[in-house]
Structures are given as structure tokens and as C-alpha cells.
Amino acid sequence: MSAVGDPVLEARGVAMKFGGLTALSGFDLALRSGELVGLIGPNGAGKTTAFNALTGVYAPSQGEVRVAGQRVNGMRPHQICELGVARTFQNVRLFKELTAFDNVRIACHAGSKSGFTSAWLLTPRHDAEEARIGQRAEEFLAVMELGHRKDELARNLPYGEQRRLEIARALATGPKILCLDEPGAGMNASEKMALLALIRRIRDQFSIAILVIEHDMRLVLGVSERVMVLDHGVTIAHGRPEEVRRDPKVIEAYLGDGKLKLRPPRGAEGGGA
């Protein structure tokens, strides 16, 4: 039983080990409804691994993940989705050969228990559900300004719209928590600004908590209330954006130890390929 004000998504001491490699260790998170938290760190820091542990793609090697107070370690991703966690992917994973409409409609189906027979018998209940799903999907497409792309195949959409479609799809599952994995990757500055505004609008309109992985410091610092910084699987900083950006550990993680050797390169760099 979770009380009002309890975190909707929690991680306590979560670690992910793959054979001898520890991709993530000691990961703690407490995400409350309506919060916007950023997760940053250099490449390979373990950000997507953390997402995967939170959404059930991996079962945590150590530690605990809780959704609305309920422990979800070892649950399958679709079960965790039903509990209210939705996500997008670092490399857009849309259903390429299906239309935008279908992509979102599939997400609307989450949790529905009806089986094949209602489809075969053309029951009124099935028709009603189809209509409801269609309407809901159209709403989410509209929210992400993709209504005009409804019948377009996902693979034909321009990149920016594909990313927005992925968000629309995730939203359609009716989550309490939305995890966005590098939603701004590949976008230019003005697109990212628009995305920023969109993310804030989503949070306000749907009253959900949002966890964002991003590379672009400005984007994440501009949109988050709190920021966590990962490096080599370890959380090295956690706090308000202004504090984090000045934290020397963070700077070192992104830029190296600061003592740059600026000698000109000698001969071939890294050998012939």
C-alpha cells in the first residue's frame, strides 16, 4: 500500500553485473509523481542499463526496484509496463512496417485481457474496444502533433517525428512514469528546444513523473528539476542542475582529469586501419 507522496518509482542499491563486468552499481532513485529528473553521464556510464533494470529488461543483479511501492524485481517488462512504467529507446524502436496509428494503438491495448475469440466472433464488445482504442490513439497522436501522419508507415516518417511517435506510443500505455532514453538525440538546437517544451507540457498535462537520459547538458539542465550523474556505473553526483554542473567530479567525468596534454600528434594516429 503506497501513500500519497510516496515515490512512484524507486531503486535501492540496484546493481547490474554481466559476467565479470559491473555495468551499474549502487544505483538509488526516488522518483515522485510530477517530478522531472535527468540522468546524465558520458557514454557507457550505465544510463541505459539503469533504464533496462528499471523497466524489467534486465533483472537487477542486486538491489530492489519498486513501482508505487510494489517490488518488481524479476518481473517481465510487460508486467512492469502494466504497473505504469513506459519508456522510449535510445535507438528508436518503432514498429517500422506498421502505421503511426497502429504503433500507438498497440500501446493502448496494454492490460486488455480479451483473447482471440472476441476477434473472431466480431462481438460488440470487441468493436467497442476497437473504437475506444482508435479514439485514444488519435488523441495521443494529436498531443505529439502527429495527427496528420496517422496512416503513414513508421519507417517513412522523418527522424524527429519518429522520436515524437515513440513518445506518443509510450504515453498511450497510460503510464505513471515515463522514461525517455535520449529523446533529443540527432536533433538540432531548435528541435531540442521544442522537445523541451513538449516534455514539460506532457508532465503537466498527464501528471506523470519523467526520467530523461540525455547527453546534451543544456537540454537536460534546462528541463530537469533534479539531475543524477553516472560514470562507469556509479552515481557520482545528484542534485539541482546548477549545483551538478559545477561539481568538479562531473566535469572530470566528461572532460578527463583537466590536465590535457596538448602536444601535436606524432606520425599516424592509432595506426593504419
Next chain:
Amino acid sequence: MTEFLQHLVNGVSLGTIYALIALGYTMVYGVLKLINFAHGDVYMAAAYAGFYIATALDVRTHPTVGKAVAVFVGSMVFAGALGWAIERFAYRPLRNRPRLATLITAIGVSFLLEYGFQLPSLQSQGRTFEEMLRGWGWTVPGWLDAAVGFLPASFPPGPTPRFFPEPFVRVDWTVLGGVHVSNYDVVSFLVAVAFMLGLQWIIYRTRFGMAMRAVSFDSKVAGLMGIPVNRVISTTFILGSVLAAVAALLVAGSRPRIDPIMGLMPGLKAFVAAVFGGIGNVPGAMLGGIVLGLAEEMVAGYALSSFRDGIAFAILILMLLVRPEGLLGRVTVEKV
């Protein structure tokens, strides 16, 4: 005890054959992530190649060591060429398509070889064609008749089994108080081990072998690093096919009966051996081969011999359900 030792000997002997064939499966899977369904049929084709060469050299009536070597080498060359051709023309064009397409093509090539070899000889097909023409009331032109005369009269071999001639005289010994071993067994074992060691050396001690391993880890990156991926893949196929030919000839010595579907069962069992050891893993294939050979012998000897073939299926299903990456394989985690 003697019985056990006998089964042991037979099992190891059988196992080395499976290992030789399994190596072909595992290497190809390693570099292409493809289950080469046609591999067992390359084994079969190599046996026939050896048979044709042996017949041409008249090994049956005048066997010599030189001829035996010629048969061996000739069959290996043929198998290598066949393996190369299959990869080049049937699999390479599909390199960028979903693996499903290549799998289906592999099955198609397998069927083509199996059923193609069961067709009557080209010359007799030609004659049948001439009969058909005559039946329609046409006369067969002279040049056609002559051309048909040039067609091979014994290829394809047709479904009737043939018998491989003995390359050297069989000698049987009884050792350790009752265990039967023949010189064929000894030669077979030594040759098999020699080739396996040779392959190990190639893969782990040469630059080319390193290239093979690089391609099996990540072919795109290997290509970017300057490794000639196509050449590596072709050579992998050639190596695997050559080993299959060696296996075929070693078997043909002690079990001389050859027919167009002789590759089916050994191919399947070798595949199981490769999966058991960890498909893509070279030592795994050798281990898997020996284990399967022993398992088969023990089950056939001590339990029901009709389950001889069944044990392979059972091991396969069990492995895939319990530990699909095999004994020595690495668990691959899909990157999300």
C-alpha cells in the same frame, strides 16, 4: 569391462567423425550466424567425389597408397570448391537480408543436393528425353544424339547405393583381452585428430585465424579494421567443407555404402554436437562430437539400439531448452 572398452573405442571413433563435421557447422555459424543446412550434403557429395575418383583410378582392383592419397586430396579439393560455390552463390547475395532468408536458402540447397543426386544420370536423362521426342513423332537429330553421348553416364548417381572401394586392406586386432580394433579405426582416429589439431593451429596461432575470430565477433567492425571479410568467410566455408570430406572418406573406409541421403543423419547429429558444445565455439564442437559419439554408442550398446538416432534429437531439444548457448558457449545478452 571388455564390452565397455569396446563401446568406448567405438564411441570415440564415431565421435571424431561427428567432431570433424561439427567443426564445419560451428565455424560457419561463428562467422555468419547461419546454420548451414547443406553441410551434411557436402559431406555426401565429397563421398561421391571420392568414389568417382577411386573408380576412375581403378582403386578396387589395383589399390595403391598413391591412389588413396589422390582420392583423399581430390575429394577434399572438390568439397572445398563446392562449399565455396554454395557460399558465393547462395548465401552471399543474402548477406544483408534477414537470417530467415538464408536459412530457407540453406534448406533449399540441402534438398537440391539430396534430390539432385537421386536423379538418374545425365546421359540416361538425355536418352529418356530422346524417347519422349520419338514418342511425339519427332526424329532425334544426329547432333543431339551425339551430344547426349558425351553426357556423364554415372552422374548423378541415382538413389541406388554404391560401394566405396577399400583403399587398403583391412586388418583387425584384438587388444586388451577382447576389444576389436581395426587399422581403419586407428588411421581414422589419427587422421581426424591431426586435422583437428591443424585447425586449432590455424585458428589460434595464425593471423588468418585471428581474422576469422574477429569476423565471428563483429563482422562489420572487422571489415572496418581492414579484414577481408568476404575472403575470411569463403575460406571458413572451404575449411569446413574440407573437414567434412575428410570425415566422409574416413567413414567410407569402414562403412563403404554411400547413397544420396547419407549426409542427413550424420549432418544432423554433427549439428547437435556443435550445439551441445556451443555453436560457434571450435573446441566446443570437438568436445560435442566426442560426447555425442560416446553417448550414441553407450545408448545403443546398453539400452535400445533403435534409440540410437533418437538420442541426438533428445540431446538437441534438451540443450536448446536448458542451455541454448551450449557447454562452452557464451551467453549473449541482447543490447537494448
Next chain:
Amino acid sequence: MGRARLVLRPAAPFLVSLPLLWLLQGALPQYYSFVFVNIAVNVILAVSLNVVNGFTGQFSIGHAAFMAVGAYTAALVTTGMQDLQIAGLPLTASDAVVFFLAIMAGMAAASLAGLLVGIPSLRLRGDYLAIVTLGFGEIIRVIIENTKVLGQATGISGLPPYTNVVWAGVGVVATVVMARRLLLSTQGRALLAIREDEVAAEAMGVDTVGWKVRAFVISAAFAGLAGVLLVHKIQLVTPRMFTFVKSMEVVVMVVLGGMGSITGSIVAATLLTVALESLQAADQYRMVIFSLLLIVLMLTRPSGLFGTREIWDAVPRWMRRRSDGGTP
């Protein structure tokens, strides 16, 4: 009128096709009715396999085994009830009831087999799944070959010739209707999502394993139907009818037609059945031509004749708006 429509709409395809099939049966001479049944059986096999391979994107190559399970189960029922006549019914009606029961039993048994094979196998991906389905297919056949009650290698002969044009035709209609309604439904979209990207589908709340198993089971059930229909036409059931080669024939039909296209499966199954029929004389060449066809097909047009398109997609939009949008 409302409640009548509730029944009429789903039943419409059957109500329309039954009289047509009856007429056809009367009109077709003996040999052609045999070909019709052959085509029907292969269409049912191809469309049912398409549900797993085409809609759900899995790779099952042991389909013939489910055919066998259905065929043998039904054979046991019909031979067991051979001399029974249901009181009060004329012989033909009684036979029809018996056949219907046999079909239900066959489909149920095949579904069970599908469940038993599917549950452990569908955790595997791609090549591994293919091999396991192949393995299970062979195991089922080997079990049949070694079971006395099933006649072992000789099989069971003297099956009553219940299959006719009407039964076969209804079987086809049922299979196509099943597949089409599935494709256009919410549940069908879940299968398509699994095909497109299993990881993403799972993340969007789709129980991928559960749906894969369901698709597998329903596909097996209809393969069983095909088996029942076939053996009650040729009046014989033997294990050699259900080898890996048969499974691959069905795979070729599905690939040739286009994986995911029901129309494609129907067309390809028809073409291939007719082609294989006409090559009966040159029996040795059949398989060689078949394998060449397979290779050429994969090299030149692996998406098949229709890709994922359907014939009803080509119907102009204004015509579709005319009908009430929900016709089956």
C-alpha cells in the same frame, strides 16, 4: 433485428459460401474434386502457418507434425465410430456428425500438441526456434512410427471418405476468416508488434510469450484441420505423409505468397499444389524443381508475391466506405 445481426455478421461468410460449395460439389467431376481438396488442404496449411511465421514473425518449420496429430486423432475417432449410426438421423447426417466430432477432436489434439511444443520453444529466437520446431516435428513423427495403436509405419487405412468439396471448402473459409479477423483485430496487432520488434512490444505492455504461444496453438489447430480433411479424402494415414519435406513445402508456400499476406498464402498454395500435381509424372524432378524454386525465390524475391499486402487493400476506398466497414 439487432440480435439477429449479432449472429449474422460473423456467420455471413459461411452462410454465403455453403450454398456455393454445394453447387460446386455437384458440378465438379471426381478428379477435380480431388484436386480441390488438395488445394484446400494446402491453403489451410499455408494460411495457418502464416499466422505464426507471417503475422508473429516466428520461424516454425515443423508444421506437418500438427497435421499428423490432427489426422491420426480424427482417424481413431472415425474408425472407432465407423459402424455407429446416430439414432434418428439418416446415414449421411449421422456421418456428418461423426466427421464433425472427428474434426473437433483432431483440432483439439493438434492444439494441445501446439501448446506442448510452443511453451518451451517460444522462449527461443530465430534459428534456435526453427531447429526446435523441426526437432519436435521429427520426434512426433518418430513417436507415431513406433506406436502400435497408430499402425506404426503402415499407418491406418480404410478411413471413411468423409471429406468432400463442401467440407474442404468450409475448412478453407473458416481458416481464411480466422486469419483475416485476427489480422484486423486488436489481438492481431499485438502479433504484428511482436513481429516488428519484440523488445519494444514487450515494453509497451504486450505479453509477447503469451501471444506467441496463442498464435502457435491456433496455427497448430488449423494444421490439424488440414490433416483431418486430407486423410479422409485419400482414406489413409501414414507417418510418411508428414515429414520435414512436407513442412518445408508449407514454408515455401508461405514465403512464396509473402509472409504476412493471407492472399499470398492462398494464391501460392493454389499455384504450388497445381504445379506439384502436374509434375506427378516426373516424380524425381519434383523435389529438384521445388528446391531450385526455393533457392531462386529467396535470391530474387524473398518478400514473395504479395509481401505483406492483401487483395482487399487494393479495393478502392470509396467501395470500402460503402459497405459498413466491418464486413468479414
